[in-house]
Amino acid sequence: MIKKIYHRCSPINQRRIDTFFFNKRASWSLWIFLFIFTFSLFAEFIANDKPLIIHYDGALYSPVLVNYPETTFDGDFDTEADYTDPYIIELIEEKGWMLWPLVRYSFDTHIANLPQPAPSPPTSSNWLGTDDQARDVFARVLYGFRISILFALALTIGSSLIGIAVGATQGYYGGKIDLYGQRLLEIWGGLPQLFVLIILASIISPNFWWLLAVMLLFSWTGLVDVVRAEFLRGRNLDYVRAAKALGVSNFTIMRRHILPNAMVATMTMLPFILTGAITTLTSLDFLGFGLPAGSASLGELMSQGKGNLHAPWLAITAFLVLSSMLTLLVFIGEGVRDAFDPRLLSQ
Amino acid sequence: MSNILSVEDLSISFRQKKEGKDKERQDKEHQDNDLHIVKSINFTIPHNKTIALVGESGSGKSLTAHAIMRLLPYPAAYHPTGKIIFEERDLLALSLKKMVNVRGNDIGMIFQEPMSALNPLHTVEKQIGEALTTHYAHAQNSSPKPTKKIIREQVLALLAQVKIPEPETKLGAYPHELSGGQRQRVMIAMALANRPKLLIADEPTTALDVTVQKDILDLITELQATYQMSVLLITHDLGVVQYMADHVLVMNKGEIVEEGSVENILKHPQNEYTQQLVNSHPSGNPVTLTDSIEQLPILLSAENLSVKFPLSKPLFGRCKSFFHALNQVTIQLRKGTTLGVLGESGSGKSTLALAILRLIQADGSIKFDRNEISHLNESEFNAYRREMQIVFQDPFSSLSPRMSVKQIIGEGLHLQGNLSKIEIEQKVSVIMKEVGLEPSMQHRYPHEFSGGQRQRIAIARALVLDPRLLFLDEPTSALDRTVQMQIIHLLRKLQQERQLSYLFISHDIHVVKALSHQIIVIKEGCIVEHGDAATVLSSPSHPYTKKLLEATL
Numbered sequence: 001m002i003k004k005i006y007h008r009c010s011p012i013n014q015r016r017i018d019t020f021f022f023n024k025r026a027s028w029s030l031w032i033f034l035f036i037f038t039f040s041l042f043a044e045f046i047a048n049d050k051p052l053i054i055h056y057d058g059a060l061y062s063p064v065l066v067n068y069p070e071t072t073f074d075g076d077f078d079t080e081a082d083y084t085d086p087y088i089i090e091l092i093e094e095k096g097w098m099l100w101p102l103v104r105y106s107f108d109t110h111i112a113n114l115p116q117p118a119p120s121p122p123t124s125s126n127w128l129g130t131d132d133q134a135r136d137v138f139a140r141v142l143y144g145f146r147i148s149i150l151f152a153l154a155l156t157i158g159s160s161l162i163g164i165a166v167g168a169t170q171g172y173y174g175g176k177i178d179l180y181g182q183r184l185l186e187i188w189g190g191l192p193q194l195f196v197l198i199i200l201a202s203i204i205s206p207n208f209w210w211l212l213a214v215m216l217l218f219s220w221t222g223l224v225d226v227v228r229a230e231f232l233r234g235r236n237l238d239y240v241r242a243a244k245a246l247g248v249s250n251f252t253i254m255r256r257h258i259l260p261n262a263m264v265a266t267m268t269m270l271p272f273i274l275t276g277a278i279t280t281l282t283s284l285d286f287l288g289f290g291l292p293a294g295s296a297s298l299g300e301l302m303s304q305g306k307g308n309l310h311a312p313w314l315a316i317t318a319f320l321v322l323s324s325m326l327t328l329l330v331f332i333g334e335g336v337r338d339a340f341d342p343r344l345l346s347q
Numbered sequence: 348m349s350n351i352l353s354v355e356d357l358s359i360s361f362r363q364k365k366e367g368k369d370k371e372r373q374d375k376e377h378q379d380n381d382l383h384i385v386k387s388i389n390f391t392i393p394h395n396k397t398i399a400l401v402g403e404s405g406s407g408k409s410l411t412a413h414a415i416m417r418l419l420p421y422p423a424a425y426h427p428t429g430k431i432i433f434e435e436r437d438l439l440a441l442s443l444k445k446m447v448n449v450r451g452n453d454i455g456m457i458f459q460e461p462m463s464a465l466n467p468l469h470t471v472e473k474q475i476g477e478a479l480t481t482h483y484a485h486a487q488n489s490s491p492k493p494t495k496k497i498i499r500e501q502v503l504a505l506l507a508q509v510k511i512p513e514p515e516t517k518l519g520a521y522p523h524e525l526s527g528g529q530r531q532r533v534m535i536a537m538a539l540a541n542r543p544k545l546l547i548a549d550e551p552t553t554a555l556d557v558t559v560q561k562d563i564l565d566l567i568t569e570l571q572a573t574y575q576m577s578v579l580l581i582t583h584d585l586g587v588v589q590y591m592a593d594h595v596l597v598m599n600k601g602e603i604v605e606e607g608s609v610e611n612i613l614k615h616p617q618n619e620y621t622q623q624l625v626n627s628h629p630s631g632n633p634v635t636l637t638d639s640i641e642q643l644p645i646l647l648s649a650e651n652l653s654v655k656f657p658l659s660k661p662l663f664g665r666c667k668s669f670f671h672a673l674n675q676v677t678i679q680l681r682k683g684t685t686l687g688v689l690g691e692s693g694s695g696k697s698t699l700a701l702a703i704l705r706l707i708q709a710d711g712s713i714k715f716d717r718n719e720i721s722h723l724n725e726s727e728f729n730a731y732r733r734e735m736q737i738v739f740q741d742p743f744s745s746l747s748p749r750m751s752v753k754q755i756i757g758e759g760l761h762l763q764g765n766l767s768k769i770e771i772e773q774k775v776s777v778i779m780k781e782v783g784l785e786p787s788m789q790h791r792y793p794h795e796f797s798g799g800q801r802q803r804i805a806i807a808r809a810l811v812l813d814p815r816l817l818f819l820d821e822p823t824s825a826l827d828r829t830v831q832m833q834i835i836h837l838l839r840k841l842q843q844e845r846q847l848s849y850l851f852i853s854h855d856i857h858v859v860k861a862l863s864h865q866i867i868v869i870k871e872g873c874i875v876e877h878g879d880a881a882t883v884l885s886s887p888s889h890p891y892t893k894k895l896l897e898a899t900l
Binding site: 012237238239241242243244245246247248256257260 | 701704706729732733735736737739740741744745746747748749750758759762792805808809812
């Protein structure tokens with residue numbers, strides 16, 4: 001499958017792929033990152049306060065995927081069963097068994113029976129300790145990592161789609177469109193992003209999508225200049241003129257003849273936009289203007305570390321996770337950048 | 348007679364980086380992977396003589412010149428064997444410090460492209476002065492630091508010597524303020540600043556117009572006599588060789604295949620390659636017409652065609668001053684004939700083609716097949732696009748590097764919309780055969796082809812739509828002479844078979860002569876002369892045309 005895709009690539013791209021994987025640091029970073037990311041995508045099955053499978057009274061239940069009321073297990077209430085409640089556990093184990101995930105806490109589980117007052121240091125059941133609201137740090141890191149990456153990916157894809165479209169239009173048509181577009185960009189770039197977010201946070205309670213939308217409003221400008229420059233250069237190339245003389249439509253010329261040139265610059269920038277998005281989300285969470293209270297986030301862990309200096313495992317964990325994630329991404333980004341370096345092709 | 352420079356058994360190789368292989372294997376295969384560009388060549392340059400090194404692109408002639416100056420990208424480049432003896436010293440074994448003194452001081456060099464060889468951020472005075480101050484102590488053996496005044500006087504003297512008009516006003520000029528010929532003169536002044544004993548001229552006139560070319564060559568000859576220096580002239584143009592050189596070395600694929608006096612080489616070439624080179628001079632006559640030219644119907648005519656660019660644009664209101672790239676040009680092109688457009692760079696000859704194709708905005712009337720097409724909107728004009736196609740000068744930039752040959756040639760066919768995939772494939776194969784390419788090559792990418800093959804692909808792309816009119820914008824000037832001849836033959840064959848009309852744009856009189864029935868000569872956006880090719884070229888009436896013809900070597 002991968003081989004098939006590889007052979008469908010043009011020779012230039014094949015050479016780029018080869019160059020990337022020849023760079024050991026970048027390819028290892030990519031594999032490690034992909035492994036951790038895939039791992040975190042299944043966070044619900046790794047760290048959860050619900051059992052993976054329950055065998056009760058001859059039937060199988062999967063509480064991770066479906067909500068079951070307490071009455072299913074002969075409990076008293078119609079509300080969702082709380083599998084950490086000793087009473088429920090006793091009820092289930094009377095007539096069957098439960099298979100628990102690796103970590104028995106979700107990111108928002110308040111652990112009731114801690115040996116020490118929260119935040120408690122790492123133990124065999126809380127591998128990275130707990131935070132000041134008695135929640136398991138490992139579970140929060142796992143969920144927080146996932147949400148950071150997903151947020152950054154969505155933001156990167158969104159802003160590159162808008163950025164490339166705007167940059168392409170400005171560069172290709174030039175003239176007045178370009179002139180007014182650039183002035184608009186300059187004014188837009190002057191708006192204080194953080195203040196807009198703070199003002200917004202006082203009007204609505206920002207969730208994942210709100211944050212994404214607001215940050216998208218400001219982050220799409222990053223790619224415009226690069227793409228615009230490539231299109232300005234590209235529209236006067238001989239093969240673009242030849243295509244025009246053939247009667248090819250503007251849109252097709254932009255997509256087929258010029259965009260591939262602009263993609264080199266775009267691809268080179270993408271990994272760094274990704275790391276930038278992670279940093280922004282983390283710092284917003286750190287300041288308290290980010291994701292709603294209670295959601296798993298690395299920035300919130302960071303601010304807990306600042307607030308609880310006597311519990312160093314919080315700050316150390318947040319620091320290590322963030323720095324290693326960003327390092328991996330920067331290594332991958334450098335690999336991509338070198339792979340797209342035109343000097344390599346000319347050698 | 349003693350020699351000033353002798354090159355003995357010189358080889359130049361380049362280390363090839365291999366990716367995806369472990370180090371040890373790489374070292375083992377090391378020798379075999381390297382590119383051996385120049386293979387043990389021997390030659391000598393006598394005192395006060397001009398030696399020409401002739402060859403096509405990629406023959407290694409420029410690399411040889413750069414090796415003498417030690418300007419190759421070491422350590423990627425290295426010399427497996429060889430010595431370069433200059434005044435009893437081996438330049439290849441010299442320490443870098445001593446080499447710096449040789450460069451510019453004992454050996455001067457002129458490069459091909461004067462625009463990129465001069466630093467755009469420094470004035471003429473500073474650039475020539477730099478050459479003087481760097482070597483001053485070495486040259487004078489006395490005062491360590493010359494004063495500004497002395498430098499300025501010397502720069503002025505040099506500028507006067509290379510015949511730059513009003514040298515005082517040019518001292519503070521930046522390279523972009525000078526014309527191409529003046530820039531080349533500044534380059535020569537820099538190279539001569541320290542009275543070198545050897546001047547290496549690497550294609551000194553290739554980037555220049557013909558009228559300027561002759562002046563520059565005359566200047567080099569004159570300075571050679573004044574300074575009693577030797578000149579190593581690198582060129583691909585046999586006309587320049589005949590004009591300048593005493594002795595010729597012919598280089599092919601890194602080897603010197605023949606050497607001898609100019610007379611012998613040009614008149615009685617022995618080596619097969621040299622013969623090919625000498626015979627590849629554009630020759631032959633344009634396609635013979637069935638009728639006399641006045642009888643043929645007019646395919647394309649343009650009347651009072653003008654293209655202007657605003658010079659200074661005010662923020663509000665209308666622009667008042669314009670640069671006229673084309674000024675009231677009127678042309679007529681008859682069916683099945685070639686109209687040659689002759690002019691120097693910047694004369695507006697390419698603009699003419701782009702304006703008729705509506706790739707740039709123009710005023711005036713254009714009639715194709717008696718239909719007025721200048722007022723049509725974009726979609727109405729698209730119907731005419733397939734009737735007129737264009738082939739550009741540089742075959743490297745006119746093909747998209749990311750598309751296969753089949754995609755490139757087939758792109759126009761896809762636009763017609765009514766052809767199936769198989770039909771398109773067939774048409775692409777047929778046209779590839781017609782322009783002399785193997786249809787099996789259609790899945791390759793442009794970078795796998797040579798310049799001549801790429802130009803054939805570009806012609807195929809234009810012809811696949813079965814146009815009646817082809818604009819050829821210097822289609823041969825980026826190619827070697829031997830390849831040029833092949834393309835000219837191809838164009839003639841296609842014209843005969845398909846009754847094509849050509850608008851052939853070139854600065855090269857020989858090429859225009861080989862293809863055109865009628866000629867217009869264009870200067871600064873205006874037509875200065877037009878008429879039958881034979882008449883214009885044999886008895887030109889306008890002084891500019893006369894000058895062009897005289898300057899052609």
